[in-house]
Amino acid sequence: MIPMGYGNARRFLAKLAGPAAPEGWQGGLPFQYRVGPGPARLRLKVRSERGAGALHPIWNTFGIIRGTTYPDEWVVVGAHRDAWSPGAGDNVSGTVTVLETARAFAALARAALRPARTVVFVTWDAEEWGLMGSTEWVEELEDSVNAHVVAYINEDDVASGTRFAAAASPSLKPLIRDLTHYVPEPGGHGTVYDAWLREGLSDTSALRLDNLGGGSDFAAFTHHLGIPSASVSFGSLNGVYHSMYDSYAWMTRFGDRGYRAHRAVAQLVSLAVARLANAPILPLDCAALGGELAGYVTDLDSNLAARHWSVPTAALLTALTRLAAAGQAFAAARDSALADDLPAVRAAQVNRWLMQVERRLTRPQGLVSRPWNRSLEFASDVDNGYSTMAFPSVNEAIRFADPSTAERELADLVNHVDQAREAIEQATAALR
Amino acid sequence: MIPMGYGNARRFLAKLAGPAAPEGWQGGLPFQYRVGPGPARLRLKVRSERGAGALHPIWNTFGIIRGTTYPDEWVVVGAHRDAWSPGAGDNVSGTVTVLETARAFAALARAALRPARTVVFVTWDAEEWGLMGSTEWVEELEDSVNAHVVAYINEDDVASGTRFAAAASPSLKPLIRDLTHYVPEPGGHGTVYDAWLREGLSDTSALRLDNLGGGSDFAAFTHHLGIPSASVSFGSLNGVYHSMYDSYAWMTRFGDRGYRAHRAVAQLVSLAVARLANAPILPLDCAALGGELAGYVTDLDSNLAARHWSVPTAALLTALTRLAAAGQAFAAARDSALADDLPAVRAAQVNRWLMQVERRLTRPQGLVSRPWNRSLEFASDVDNGYSTMAFPSVNEAIRFADPSTAERELADLVNHVDQAREAIEQATAALR
The missing domain is CATH 1.20.930.40 (Transferrin receptor-like, dimerisation domain)
Incomplete structure (x- = not known):
């Protein structure tokens, strides 16, 4: 998906005739949206790559800390490293979350506190092209992934605001929910849980975690192989997704001033990995x-x-x-x-x-x-x-x-x- | 192990002094064997490869027929393709046994009779250098081998005579024993079982199959991963092992005239693979x-x-x-x-x-x-x-x-x- 600015979009949308668009498709521009066809004609200039020049190698990166007690049980935490646009949110934010988590576990390992399970820190390539990096890895190593991976944590566009959101396999939701009690909310005085509660309804039972859709690298783990997976993030209503505005300038000035959401999400992911890697019995509910x-x-x-x-x-x-x-x-x-x-x-x-x-x-x-x-x-x-x-x-x-x-x-x-x-x-x- | 002709060996052995060799070490040369040291001095000319020139790529080859009913259960049949010497017995005989078996299954597949399980036909490289080809494959694909391989049949130096011999994991011995009833003995008029019985004691309970030692490519399967494995062969008492005499000329004139043992061993292996690949319940006893x-x-x-x-x-x-x-x-x-x-x-x-x-x-x-x-x-x-x-x-x-x-x-x-x-x-x- 490549978004378009409203100034360009109106030039096309305003010239569409035909039946009125369904209510849900009516956007914010000041005219009735219609579905066409025509009379406007659109000329799309496509620059396509063909032949050998269209083939590009992709690279996933891996960092592994071998577990002390259960080395054959792997916790995998990953984020895609490629981007459509500058990608400060999508997905520098996820990439640095994985790197920060790895840094924390490396510091613990240097202090002789290695995790009980093996932890695999990954950055995936070519997510935007169809979840390619993660899918190829999971497919190629299917037997190993099946035999060893106890859970997968995915981080994709995770710090473009301060509103907590998470999605997880049902068996991992209680763990994720619990962790929100232990991390300070970005820019506030309470915990992530407090902020979640404040922004949601006052009834805690309404604090729902989403289920995992198909739009990111958890798909091969959970939809293909049935491996419990989760994702935690902070977001906001903003229009920068997949656009040139998803930039360092935007992130620094608007998306996550002071990088407090980045910090909070890295803390949440580190805690999730720590629990998953160290609980003697896997924290699957x-x-x-x-x-x-x-x-x-x-x-x-x-x-x-x-x-x-x-x-x-x-x-x-x-x-x-x-x-x-x-x-x-x-x-x-x-x-x-x-x-x-x-x-x-x-x-x-x-x-x-x-x-x-x-x-x-x-x-x-x-x-x-x-x-x-x-x-x-x-x-x-x-x-x-x-x-x-x-x-x-x-x-x-x-x-x-x-x-x-x-x-x-x-x-x-x-x-x-x-x-x-x-x-x-x-x-x-x-x-x- | 590289053998030496008796004419050369006597020049060294006869010149050893010191204590008498243990009884079991006394060979057929007409003098008392002694253990040294000296007084004979031996100059060994060693031509060694060093540096980058000492690194050689090795190649395993694979042919796979995907199973119809249980594609995720794999029967693997393999033989090493490398040799110390001309290797007519060790291991052209095993290699062609695997190829003949593959040919039989390919003919069945062309006649729409594909096996219920997946069958993997392999030739291994660098067995003589330390079981390298098979070991590297099993180690690299350990999770897949663990998840899928139901049995491994190894064929190594399998047709240098007419005397039946087999070694197997205990759970596979009844299957191997049974198959000997269905294959004609090489060069005789009865079955392999009849010949085995005739050459062994008359008491059938004495027809023992050996256990698998460490000298061939079954080691990674059975000793490393605990996968039931077996080997069937025909042999003789001969001195050609690992020598220049293990040649086409020797095999054709002495080892297996008319290649009848080759034929019988290929029939046995084909039957073993057919049973292992088609029995609804794995024939493990x-x-x-x-x-x-x-x-x-x-x-x-x-x-x-x-x-x-x-x-x-x-x-x-x-x-x-x-x-x-x-x-x-x-x-x-x-x-x-x-x-x-x-x-x-x-x-x-x-x-x-x-x-x-x-x-x-x-x-x-x-x-x-x-x-x-x-x-x-x-x-x-x-x-x-x-x-x-x-x-x-x-x-x-x-x-x-x-x-x-x-x-x-x-x-x-x-x-x-x-x-x-x-x-x-x-x-x-x-x-x-």
Whole structure:
């Protein structure tokens, strides 16, 4: 996406005739937006690269600190390094967040405080060209990523304002939410949590973390392989995205004066990595996973009702409720095992099972619409790469297919949820 | 190892004085062998490569047929392609065995009979320089090899005579033994089994398959990662090993006239790959694994007795007996599940557990003597790379350490055997 200034845009938009644009498309320029076609004719000058000259090597960079106790469990934190524009926000901000986090962990390592798990600090190339750097890496090293990566933290355009926002796999949301209590808000006197609460509703239950859409480098980790992922950021309503205004000058004077959001996001990411890398049992909340997913069943119900299909979703709700209960039982067993000083070799076995939970909400053949998208938990909306769709195999059957396909997809999803629950139960058994 | 003709050898051996050589070192030359030192002085002319000129690229070659039903389960069959000498036996014979097997599977694939599992046909480079080609590949792709390889068949110097010999992981021995009933003996009128029986004792129980030592490319698969491996071959007592006599002329006139052993070994390997690639449940015999390993406990006992240590091995024997019983229970459950037409998705889950069984007889830190050797089941003898040692962690503690170390290693081994048994039990549960 390349934005255009309003002065240029009005020259095109004002000359469009035809039907009025839908209400949501009407922008701020002082005339009725219309959808065309014509009568304005647009000449687009395209400078394209062809042949061998169009091939460019891309480079991901890696810094690795090997874990002391669980070296085969990897926490990956990454940001794309390429940019459409000067990219002070998108994505110098994410890149320096990864570098600052690496600097903090390097200082700890020099002080003989190496993390228990291996931490991989990455900058990705060619994100703006289709998430290429991260996708190629995950695809090429799929077996290693599957075997080792316990969580992925993505940082993309993370400090263009002071308003906290985060998106995460449901199992990681409680961790992210908790961390906001420990970091000062950028430019204020309270914590990030306080500011979040102040800017949101006064009811804490309304402080929602988003789900991960398809617009950044977490996609290969979470939508392709089912690896728990998260992103934390501070933002604002501004128009600089992907434009020449996303510059050092803008960032310094308007976006993040004093670089306080940059500092806060690096602190949040460092804490997230520290918890993920050092907690003996991976801080993945399976009760939250089951609970949140159970909440999305009502959306399924209303999508089915809109089609006037009578397809029962009760089995899915039951399976997710049982998964949440298994998650609660696990958490209780975990807490008492940790109080009893769980040996590391036992913890590693528990973690191997925990790693399976969300991986089991994938299927090898992926979605009918997009085989690469193996997650049955979330996908980007096939019509909008930035937005998220829960239960995509079922929702796409509702949108594109028929009741019997939807029913079959529901049964398949229930089967995967049951397998994920079994992994939680195995994790609980491994605690003993 | 580079052999020397007797005419040259006698010029050195006859001039050695000093104490008489141990009985086992006395060779066929007509004088008393002595161990020196001197008085003969030997001038060895060494032409060594140094610097950049000493670095040579090595090349492994791969041919892959993707499986139809279980593409993520790989059967690997390989042979080293390099040689010390002309290498008609070592290892043109193994190389052409792999190529012939590939040719057979390619013909089947062209006839739309592709294998259910993926089959990988490999020729390794630099085996004679320290198993380099296979080791580098397995180490570099460790996660993929761990995730996918169900068995490895190695072919090294396999047709220098007509006497059948085979070595295999205990879980693969029943398969190999069975296949000998289906292949004609080279140059005879019966089967390979008949010839084996005739040349061996008349008691079939004496037809033993060897265990895998450290001298060829199976080492990275089985001793490093615990992947079931096997090797079948035909041989003879001959002196050409690693000499200039291991040539086309020798092979054609003496080693394998008419290339009948070559043909038989290719047939055996093709059958082994076909069974491994097509049986819905992997043909790994866990009862045989437990039974054979239980037999080696008496060797441990006598090694302990020789040291006059009182270290009890009863727990190991119990654990192995239970593993064998779990293997029998699995086999019974498998047979009835197969009779009921087990769905492929269920079979894949069973196979994932079966793949874990021997992998669980490894430990990440390996042996005290050699961390690379992760298998607790077998290792090459640290003093003789060609011979095999069962229970190496315990046996090396007996040889090099003290009773309490031996006791600790025994307890660790029992723990791994129990974990392997749990994998068998999970496989049984997955059948239902």
